Amino acid sequence: MKVAVVALAMASSLAAHAQSQDSQGAWRVxxxxxxxxxxxxxxxxxxxxxxxxxxxxxxxxxxxxxHTGPMSAYSLVGDVREGTKRIVFSMFASGDDPSCDAAPNGADANDIFVRCRMRVSSWPPSGAPAAALPGYCMIFAASETNSRIEYRYDSGSQTVQFRTIQFGKVVPNCSRSLKLD
Incomplete structure (x- = not known):
């Protein structure tokens, strides 16, 4: 998948920075x-x-x-940086926002993630619109369940990988990658 809006401006500078920032390719939460x-x-x-x-x-x-104010909202956010250049990845969920598919519910339901859009944007904004990508897994209130969304940047392939950890285990059908070129 290509995200031309972000990639053209950032790909070459991100490759050098990612190597110094994350030489082991470690997963970040x-x-x-x-x-x-x-x-x-x-x-x-x-x-x-x-x-x-x-x-x-x-x-x-x-x-x-x-009656107490706006409905609660939750977001996940991560980034890859190079000096003052930055790519931000974020997801958003609110109880009244139809852009996320709800987690299964019922006695046989085991998954706690929802599938939402991810926005990918340069930061500060360059005037180009953020890319909106559907179907990314999102977990909120994660600290209570040993669950989280992680990402890592591979400078060689200029790819960001995402994975979902649910109850301490990787959820294979939530693994996604995003090529920045």
Whole structure:
């Protein structure tokens, strides 16, 4: 899969940086940003939270209002950097947002992930629209279940790989890769 919007501007500089940033090809955990849900902590930095609010501004504005305020929202965010150049990967879910497919429900359901769109964007924004890619697995409230979404960048192939860890085990049908060229 090609993401030309991001790739043309970033591919060559990311390859050199990724080698120095992550020479072992180690998996990195996507940070969780939680909005309007008291008592549920975020692992995202304030900068990451601000980026998510910008990249998903339309979805934030469209959230349903409840008697206590806007409906809760959850996002996962990760990035690959080269100096001041940066590619950001993010997913967004809110109870009233139809862009995610719900996790199975019922007595026989074992999976806790939902499938959502992932947005891929250069940061700061270059004026080009973010790429929106469907079908990526997303887990939120992950710290309670030994579950998470991880990614790593392979500078040789200029590919970002994503994997889902659910209850401490890799979910093979959630593994995805994204080529940046």
């Amino acid at each position: 996507m940070h969780e940003a939680v909005f309007d849900r008291p008592g549920m902590p975020s692992t995202a930095t304030q900068e990451e939270r601000d980026i998510v609010k910008f990249l998903w501004a339309r979805e934030f504005a469209a959230r349903e209002q409840t």
